[in-house]
Amino acid sequence: MTSSLERLRDTNRRSITSLLAAEGPMSRADLVRGTGLSRTTVSSLVGDLISTGHVVETTDRGRPHKGGSGRPPLLVALSTPAGGVAGVDIGHGHVRVAVADRVGTVLAEETAEVDVDEDGAVALDRAARMVRQALQAAGLELSDLHAVGMCVPAPLDRRSASIRTGILPGWRELTPGDELHRRLGVPVFADNDANLGALAELGQGAARGSSDLVYVKVASGLGAGIVLGGRLHRGASGIAGELGHVQVDEDGQVCRCGNRGCLETLVSAPRLLALLQPAYDVPLSIERILALDDDGDAGVRRVLSDAGRAVGRALADLCNNLNPELVVVGGSLGASTSLGEGIRAAVDRFAQPDTAAALTVVSGDLGDRAEVVGAVSLAIARVSV
Amino acid sequence: MTSSLERLRDTNRRSITSLLAAEGPMSRADLVRGTGLSRTTVSSLVGDLISTGHVVETTDRGRPHKGGSGRPPLLVALSTPAGGVAGVDIGHGHVRVAVADRVGTVLAEETAEVDVDEDGAVALDRAARMVRQALQAAGLELSDLHAVGMCVPAPLDRRSASIRTGILPGWRELTPGDELHRRLGVPVFADNDANLGALAELGQGAARGSSDLVYVKVASGLGAGIVLGGRLHRGASGIAGELGHVQVDEDGQVCRCGNRGCLETLVSAPRLLALLQPAYDVPLSIERILALDDDGDAGVRRVLSDAGRAVGRALADLCNNLNPELVVVGGSLGASTSLGEGIRAAVDRFAQPDTAAALTVVSGDLGDRAEVVGAVSLAIARVSV
DNA sequence: ACGATTCGTCCGGAAGAAGAACAAACAAGC
DNA sequence: GCTTGTTTGTTCTTCTTCCGGACGAATCGT
Numbered sequence: 001m002t003s004s005l006e007r008l009r010d011t012n013r014r015s016i017t018s019l020l021a022a023e024g025p026m027s028r029a030d031l032v033r034g035t036g037l038s039r040t041t042v043s044s045l046v047g048d049l050i051s052t053g054h055v056v057e058t059t060d061r062g063r064p065h066k067g068g069s070g071r072p073p074l075l076v077a078l079s080t081p082a083g084g085v086a087g088v089d090i091g092h093g094h095v096r097v098a099v100a101d102r103v104g105t106v107l108a109e110e111t112a113e114v115d116v117d118e119d120g121a122v123a124l125d126r127a128a129r130m131v132r133q134a135l136q137a138a139g140l141e142l143s144d145l146h147a148v149g150m151c152v153p154a155p156l157d158r159r160s161a162s163i164r165t166g167i168l169p170g171w172r173e174l175t176p177g178d179e180l181h182r183r184l185g186v187p188v189f190a191d192n193d194a195n196l197g198a199l200a201e202l203g204q205g206a207a208r209g210s211s212d213l214v215y216v217k218v219a220s221g222l223g224a225g226i227v228l229g230g231r232l233h234r235g236a237s238g239i240a241g242e243l244g245h246v247q248v249d250e251d252g253q254v255c256r257c258g259n260r261g262c263l264e265t266l267v268s269a270p271r272l273l274a275l276l277q278p279a280y281d282v283p284l285s286i287e288r289i290l291a292l293d294d295d296g297d298a299g300v301r302r303v304l305s306d307a308g309r310a311v312g313r314a315l316a317d318l319c320n321n322l323n324p325e326l327v328v329v330g331g332s333l334g335a336s337t338s339l340g341e342g343i344r345a346a347v348d349r350f351a352q353p354d355t356a357a358a359l360t361v362v363s364g365d366l367g368d369r370a371e372v373v374g375a376v377s378l379a380i381a382r383v384s385v
Numbered sequence: 386m387t388s389s390l391e392r393l394r395d396t397n398r399r400s401i402t403s404l405l406a407a408e409g410p411m412s413r414a415d416l417v418r419g420t421g422l423s424r425t426t427v428s429s430l431v432g433d434l435i436s437t438g439h440v441v442e443t444t445d446r447g448r449p450h451k452g453g454s455g456r457p458p459l460l461v462a463l464s465t466p467a468g469g470v471a472g473v474d475i476g477h478g479h480v481r482v483a484v485a486d487r488v489g490t491v492l493a494e495e496t497a498e499v500d501v502d503e504d505g506a507v508a509l510d511r512a513a514r515m516v517r518q519a520l521q522a523a524g525l526e527l528s529d530l531h532a533v534g535m536c537v538p539a540p541l542d543r544r545s546a547s548i549r550t551g552i553l554p555g556w557r558e559l560t561p562g563d564e565l566h567r568r569l570g571v572p573v574f575a576d577n578d579a580n581l582g583a584l585a586e587l588g589q590g591a592a593r594g595s596s597d598l599v600y601v602k603v604a605s606g607l608g609a610g611i612v613l614g615g616r617l618h619r620g621a622s623g624i625a626g627e628l629g630h631v632q633v634d635e636d637g638q639v640c641r642c643g644n645r646g647c648l649e650t651l652v653s654a655p656r657l658l659a660l661l662q663p664a665y666d667v668p669l670s671i672e673r674i675l676a677l678d679d680d681g682d683a684g685v686r687r688v689l690s691d692a693g694r695a696v697g698r699a700l701a702d703l704c705n706n707l708n709p710e711l712v713v714v715g716g717s718l719g720a721s722t723s724l725g726e727g728i729r730a731a732v733d734r735f736a737q738p739d740t741a742a743a744l745t746v747v748s749g750d751l752g753d754r755a756e757v758v759g760a761v762s763l764a765i766a767r768v769s770v
Numbered sequence: 771a772c773g774a775t776t777c778g779t780c781c782g783g784a785a786g787a788a789g790a791a792c793a794a795a796c797a798a799g800c
Numbered sequence: 801g802c803t804t805g806t807t808t809g810t811t812c813t814t815c816t817t818c819c820g821g822a823c824g825a826a827t828c829g830t
Binding site: 003006008038039044061067068069070071072 | 784785786787788789794795796797798
């Protein structure tokens with residue numbers, strides 16, 4: 001029976017490890033200051049953690065806390081547990097895989113262009129192969145792999161973790177986590193792409209320290225990851241964040257979700273490419289468009305800022321309701337300044353003044369690596385529980 | 386210094402009081418089952434709580450837990466602390482006041498029609514008078530009053546608790562909590578009306594046990610209170626839930642918020658009254674409209690269901706993003722079946738199928754008393770911390 | 771009347787945390 | 801070089817808190 005007292009000690013142990021995870025190596029005295037526990041308790045807990053192998057005493061010494069005098073502290077750090085984790089980002093047109101150690105340092109990364117939409121099984125086969133390759137590149141065996149986090153570009157049902165909507169034709173009724181698990185024999189945790197992007201920007205990107213934010217992913221599709229109170233909001237059935245399927249034009253184009261005039265029918269990488277291509281002699285790509293945007297190409301700027309305004313229009317409604325402090329624009333098009341400016345302009349135009357005033361709009365720090373970084377974070381979070 | 390051990394005991398004490406608060410009087414043995422603590426610990430903690438006066442042993446005995454045999458338990462209950470609290474609901478056209486004991490049982494309630502919008506000071510004077518009257522009716526003195534919760538029909542800034550937008554002309558730059566505090570000499574906690582309505586339906590109404598819900602208040606204005614993960618979501622600056630100021634018609638009527646075509650310009654009690662009145666010989670009122678709705682009056686039904694569809698249209702976007710399990714329709718018009726049906730129809734039409742399938746739409750249990758009940762809850766919550 | 775059963779309390783013991791005392795390691799000043 | 805002062809980390813003791821078992825209390829069924 002876990003008694004109340006054991007739980008207390010456990011809690012205190014956890015507060016030490018989480019402090020070490022958050023702020024890196026530090027001395028026992030720092031831990032005393034950070035946790036509010038007494039010196040002796042911290043010493044005892046650290047002793048426990050060292051003997052269980054969760055924490056190690058580093059060889060280098062730190063500086064005393066105040067002034068230069070005093071005994072230099074011995075630093076303790078979370079021991080990097082053996083083995084690693086993997087993150088898998090499955091997009092509409094690509095598969096990206098990262099292998100990292102168990103504190104999140106990426107050891108190897110691979111990307112491939114894959115037509116993911118057509119057939120889920122093929123994409124998952126490819127993803128599994130890439131995980132094995134990346135493991136090899138990182139010098140790890142499959143048996144060293146503790147967990148895999150993955151994201152798919154579709155909402156996942158909370159309970160079954162399966163894809164129910166017809167957004168991904170070749171994935172219908174598939175449970176991607178289970179499928180990849182079958183291929184690798186390792187626990188796989190799946191989530192939505194925008195959710196994991198939000199998690200990544202929250203933990204290691206532009207949204208560090210923020211608590212209420214909306215991460216908007218503009219790529220092959222359009223989705224949002226919503227963080228409220230510092231935690232990802234998944235909703236009652238796990239399908240929150242469907243910003244791309246807000247209807248913006250009643251008579252608009254039919255969307256793959258079945259409705260008409262969804263925001264995603266107006267704003268998505270393929271759509272914008274198709275819109276721009278006729279005016280240019282060379283074949284366009286996302287990278288080229290972003291470069292043209294930076295160079296001040298009028299057509300590109302116009303299309304991207306229009307797209308931004310369409311997103312900002314829908315986002316303004318959401319912000320009126322949620323009043324977040326931050327919007328992070330990510331995805332392959334997230335870095336576009338025109339897009340960001342369009343979003344900002346539409347939010348200012350359509351949201352309540354106070355809501356808009358409280359809001360900052362920035363591009364993501366992690367670019368199109370956000371999702372895979374978030375997938376690694378997910379794997380680490382789940383394996384250490 | 387609050388040591389870790391003291392905190393542990395405090396936590397355990399709290400788990401007992403919160404269990405008693407949630408499930409009413411119960412025996413020590415029930416507390417053991419509910420908290421997972423040992424018999425002796427519960428006994429000791431209850432002893433503490435009795436000696437500090439937080440808990441009392443009731444005179445009536447319960448039944449043994451299993452079967453009919455065994456020593457009958459002594460029930461313990463949270464002692465109702467002396468004195469009371471008040472809730473003040475300030476609407477656009479009314480002031481409603483309730484005085485309750487400190488577990489939330491309403492002892493006296495008063496309502497008055499007041500033109501609140503015009504002058505905040507007058508309305509607050511009136512509210513203060515009504516609190517004094519209700520106290521008298523409840524047999525309490527002003528000195529017995531521990532705290533007042535109040536709501537105003539406008540967003541309140543999180544930090545300053547003041548009204549910044551021009552939505553309430555006679556209240557600009559006013560800090561209603563401070564103003565009422567000045568008049569009563571008692572701590573006053575102010576919040577938005579829809580927020581407190583949501584709190585009330587969550588704790589004592591149609592949303593009991595729910596964790597992700599949107600409370601939509603349709604009355605003189607239109608607002609939403611959003612509960613996520615069981616907690617009220619207030620947003621970065623405290624002005625979340627402005628569903629009424631989502632733009633639904635770019636070329637629409639100018640709204641008091643300064644924008645054009647806000648949902649509130651289409652759906653609000655005065656607006657619907659004005660829309661219906663010309664077709665009827667008798668002067669209409671909200672009550673009359675609701676009665677006509679129940680009687681199947683075609684005009685009323687049409688107008689209300691149209692209004693519902695407009696709300697549902699905006700709500701569908703929000704639900705796509707939040708994926709809540711429940712929408713509670715409250716406010717003076719919340720009881721209308723046509724309105725509810727309109728909302729449901731529009732949500733089904735415009736939200737993603739899975740989102741709509743996960744969602745239930747119901748009318749609030751508390752009617753137009755929701756806000757004042759929530760205000761009482763707020764006062765109790767703040768005073769017992 | 772008597773066992774069965776459940777409830778609540780008392781006692782002894784174990785686990786955990788905090789405080790005092792002490793040793794260790796370094797900087798600064800003489 | 802030596803002392804002094806400061807910070808760090810450990811050891812020992814004390815105190816708080818919780819738990820398990822034993823025991824009396826109160827009621828039901830037979």
